[in-house]
Amino acid sequence: MRLVGDRRVFTVEDVTARLSGMFEGLKSFWVEAEVQDLRPARTQMRFTLRGEHVLDASMNGIVFDRLPHRPANGTLVQAYGRIEFWRQRGQISMRVEKLELAGEGLLRARVDELRARLEGEGLLDPGRKRRPPMLPRRIGLVTSPDGAARDDVLTTLWARFPGADVVLVSVPVQGDAAPGLIVRALRHLDRRPDVDVIVVARGGGSLEDLMAFNSETVCRAVAAAATPVVSAVGHERDVTVCDLVADVRVSTPTAAAAVVVPSLEAVEARLDDASLAIRRGLERAGAAAGRAVERRADALVRALRGSGALGRDRVDRLAPRLTSALRRVGATAPAELAVRREALRRAAGLRAEAAAGRLERSAGLLGLLSPERTLARGYAIVRDGGSGAVIASAEGVEAGRSLVIGMRDGRIAARAEEPSP
Amino acid sequence: MTDARPPAGGDEPVTFEEALRRLDEVVSRLESGEVGLEEAVALFERGQGYLAACRERLGAAQRRIEELTAEDLPPEPGGGAQEPPAPF
Numbered sequence: 280m281r282l283v284g285d286r287r288v289f290t291v292e293d294v295t296a297r298l299s300g301m302f303e304g305l306k307s308f309w310v311e312a313e314v315q316d317l318r319p320a321r322t323q324m325r326f327t328l329r330g331e332h333v334l335d336a337s338m339n340g341i342v343f344d345r346l347p348h349r350p351a352n353g354t355l356v357q358a359y360g361r362i363e364f365w366r367q368r369g370q371i372s373m374r375v376e377k378l379e380l381a382g383e384g385l386l387r388a389r390v391d392e393l394r395a396r397l398e399g400e401g402l403l404d405p406g407r408k409r410r411p412p413m414l415p416r417r418i419g420l421v422t423s424p425d426g427a428a429r430d431d432v433l434t435t436l437w438a439r440f441p442g443a444d445v446v447l448v449s450v451p452v453q454g455d456a457a458p459g460l461i462v463r464a465l466r467h468l469d470r471r472p473d474v475d476v477i478v479v480a481r482g483g484g485s486l487e488d489l490m491a492f493n494s495e496t497v498c499r500a501v502a503a504a505a506t507p508v509v510s511a512v513g514h515e516r517d518v519t520v521c522d523l524v525a526d527v528r529v530s531t532p533t534a535a536a537a538v539v540v541p542s543l544e545a546v547e548a549r550l551d552d553a554s555l556a557i558r559r560g561l562e563r564a565g566a567a568a569g570r571a572v573e574r575r576a577d578a579l580v581r582a583l584r585g586s587g588a589l590g591r592d593r594v595d596r597l598a599p600r601l602t603s604a605l606r607r608v609g610a611t612a613p614a615e616l617a618v619r620r621e622a623l624r625r626a627a628g629l630r631a632e633a634a635a636g637r638l639e640r641s642a643g644l645l646g647l648l649s650p651e652r653t654l655a656r657g658y659a660i661v662r663d664g665g666s667g668a669v670i671a672s673a674e675g676v677e678a679g680r681s682l683v684i685g686m687r688d689g690r691i692a693a694r695a696e697e698p699s700p
Numbered sequence: 701m702t703d704a705r706p707p708a709g710g711d712e713p714v715t716f717e718e719a720l721r722r723l724d725e726v727v728s729r730l731e732s733g734e735v736g737l738e739e740a741v742a743l744f745e746r747g748q749g750y751l752a753a754c755r756e757r758l759g760a761a762q763r764r765i766e767e768l769t770a771e772d773l774p775p776e777p778g779g780g781a782q783e784p785p786a787p788f
Contacts, residue, residue, distance in 0.1 A: 413717035414757060424769065433765070442761025448768045463773045543758070546720075550754055553723050557747035560730025564740030 295366040302364040302371065310334070310373070311357045311381050314350045328358060328373060336360070336373040348380045348388045355382040386486050390493045394520050402502045408526045411507040411539055415475030417444045418539055419468030419506070421461060422480040424449035431532035432480045432511065440540035446474055452481045457491035462500040469504040476539050477506050479521065480532065483514035492521035501525050511535040576602045660685040664692065716757045723750040 280289050312328035319325075324343040328334040336358065343349065350356050359377040364370075380388045397403060418436070422429040429447070436443045448464040451457045461479070468477050479501070481492065491497060492512045501508050502524045510525030511532060522528040529535045580598040584591060654660065661670045664681030676695050684691045726747040729735060735743060 412715060413720070414715075414761070437763060440761070442758070442763055444762060444764045446766045446768070448770075448773065450770050460770045460773075463770070464768075467768075467773050546754075546758065549720075550723075550751060550758075553727050553747070554751055556727045557730055557744050557751075560727070560735070561740050561744040563733065564730075564735055564737045568737035 291369070292366075295364070295369055298369070299364045299366050302362055305361050307359060307361040307376065309357050309359050311355065314354050314356050315352055317350075317352055328356075334373055335370060336375050338375040338378060342376075343378070346378055348384070350378065350380060350384070354380065354384050356384070357381045383486055386490060386493075390486075390520060393493060393495055393498065394523065397498060397502070397520065397524060402498075403523050407502075409507045411476040411509060411527065413541055415539060417446055417471070417473045417475065419471070419474040419477035420445055420447045420480065421450060421464045421468065421477065422447070423452040428480040428482045428511070428532060432478060432535055435533045435536035436540060439536045440543050442543070443540050446471065453484070453488050453491055458494040458497050461491055462496050465497075465500045465504060465508070469506045474506060476509060477504060478509045478511055478535050478539060479525070480511040480535060481513065483517055486517075489513050489517055489519050492519035497521055498524050509535055509538050573602060654685065654687040657687070716754060719750045719753040719757070723747060723754065726750065 280287055280293055282288075310328060312330050312334070315327040315329045315333075317324065317326045319340060320337075322340050323337045324340050325335070325337045328336045338360075357379050358373065358375045360373050360375040362371055363374045365372055379385065394403075401407070420429070420432060422432065429449070433445065433447075436445065446468060448468065450460040450464050452461065465477065465479070468474050479492075481489070489512065492510075498520045501510070501521055507526040509527045509529060510519070510522045511529045511534070512519050512521055513530070515530040518528075527538050529538055576598075580594060580601065583594045583597075662668060662683045662685065663670055664683050667683070670676060670682070678695055678697055680695045682693045682695060684693050726743050730740060730743050730747070
């Protein structure tokens, strides 16, 4: 400061030094604002904190880089620090020491943190997921008392499977009391032995609305439930941690119904198809066995005909009766068929054996009666020398007729001398 | 997975889907065309049993609803309704 006439004139440095003194000893505080105009400047990260007015701010660049959740332009934050005066520029600026996300960003960061933690514990593993039973005895449903989600789930459930049996627990699904009550509802349903699947349903909403389903207690209760849990929370894009730890995640009430009950129509059609298929299968097997029996019956008839044990016309009369009797057996008592078939096979075998025996004996007799055997015993056959006809009687054989005498080992030409009857 | 032999004792399917699964096995075994008459008859009888079990379970399902509110819930031991503090 110097005096020019009666005027006191200060240097800029005098002023900034004075101002600097005024800002000394200010306490640190938290301020909530939106981050704007982020720009690195040497060792600092400089930015603007914007409410309706703006405040210049800076943070140590290394500290900023190490923040667990670094804000971007537009992010709502809570910043902790104090006001400093920059003498060189004559500006005030907030010297930020801590910077945390606020509002939606804070919620999102919490969700991410919980998700990472539960994932680290293996609670999100696909291997933990259980498939709900196809046809539950009772369905536990946790939803808000007045929610459209409740009506949607019930309507679609009953449309798909009219016999669905529901235990519904209505609890608030948002607000401070929601997580605790949802946990109690879950535990209650999980303890009931007749409840085979639990559905947690809630319509879509903002991240804040859905926070109960991102709370650690609810997520842990879902993971710990012995009963399979279906999470039908929010819409397609609103993925909650509850969705991730649940056994099945769906985004519509219709999809929830499709997971917990079978379509009655489809399952009845399937049973009808199966009924038809097993009947056809049996018929096919019966027909195949019938064909096998007929083949054997034919073979049997052929064997009987061939053996000559029965008269040909008797076999012809018996054959159709035999075949139709076998067919009746096939149609009325298929299980007995194998037994009968075996008996028939044995009977046919015996028959054929007997016939063969008889045949052999006949051959023996025939052999005994054969002319060769007669000649062997010393008899001779006399034939006409011209025609070769056997001459069995002396009558009509005139003297001088030429004859051939057949012997065991050859023939002799002879002439009749004097026939005498 | 199992071959279709006549059922041993205590072979009753416990759940609807188990009965349905076994029914499917019976159907595919019968449809394979590789079964003799005796086995076909046994399969048919088993299949009828599974069908009856499935239909019985479907028929037993009655539309019901039991409604509870927070007040009806039994209190949690240790009053565990409090949300723990946020991790940061």
